[in-house]
């Protein structure tokens with residue numbers, strides 16, 4: 001980006017940054033940890049690689065380029081503080097418990113008030129607010145009498161009261177490398193090269209250990225009292241859900257994503273009404289983190305292959321197009337649960353063995369696993385669910401055998 005006064009490009013790779021406050025990741029207090037500063041206004045204060053807002057940083061660049069946004073704009077944080085307090089919890093400073101978000105990200109206006117007053121541009125990476133969510137399936141559950149409005153958590157209209165938090169990714173590179181079992185140098189090199197050299201500091205500034213990656217974050221929906229999440233005596237119903245725009249938003253019937261999401265919301269509401277607390281974590285990892293273009297290519301390949309759309313070929317067809325079966329890598333997912341102070345999930349609304357393994361591997365106890373009722377599985381999604389169950393997804397029912405997997409159950413493209 002050229003500097004307006006001189007026409008010079010402002011390189012990041014050799015900026016001094018000697019006046020920037022250090023980050024001691026995992027330190028017990030915010031003051032000892034230090035603020036995460038990804039500002040583009042005062043370069044000398046920067047102590048991270050990348051900038052805020054994840055992938056939306058690119059839109060910010062467009063706004064600056066188009067002359068719509070002042071490069072010097074500073075956020076006015078008046079009245080933006082969280083509606084509910086989250087933490088601090090012991091996990092925030094346990095070694096390696098959290099490596100992909102900033103646990104202090106919601107409270108920068110408080111915990112770094114002195115730095116802000118001194119003029120440092122410190123931005124929240126987490127925001128916490130309240131909302132009513134109105135989901136047709138929940139209204140239907142009310143109409144059918146499965147859910148009973150209480151005027152507190154659930155209203156007669158079918159609207160449910162939630163506390164929700166939006167979380168941007170903040171990666172501590174040594175910790176992320178450790179989760180994936182690679183060296184930090186290899187991680188930095190791959191991130192640099194696979195983003196087309198977008199962040200030279202990844203390879204030139206080994207002193208900067210925190211990266212704000214240009215990817216989507218997570219949104220947390222809490223049904224009931226947020227503070228109860230950290231109390232293992234309070235029954236917690238939880239789902240960790242990976243984004244699927246086609247099903248979640250548009251109701252496409254080739255997968256079970258939306259039915260599972262709305263089923264989980266119903267379970268969360270029932271749990272909260274029974275004195276527990278409910279949690280849905282929504283992660284932006286569209287199409288197994290492969291993106292929608294790849295996903296749609298795979299759909300065509302599945303439905304055009306000889307023998308039709310079968311569970312037997314479900315993972316193979318994805319691998320043919322994408323090179324892997326799945327790129328979601330649940331290694332970082334439990335961080336959000338650790339941020340919320342969770343020690344036990346009594347009812348995990350998920351059949352995924354990868355999610356289960358990641359959660360229990362992070363030290364969180366899981367009680368019951370709740371599968372998706374058969375009557376909520378769309379006919380065209382039978383291929384997906386059979387393939388996943390055969391590959392190790394949890395089911396209290398029968399695991400389909402080889403003959404079963406070979407049966408074409410998906411619709412053809414022109415049906």
Ligand SMILES: [Zn+2]
Nearest residue numbers: 244247255257
């Ligand atoms: Zn889906």
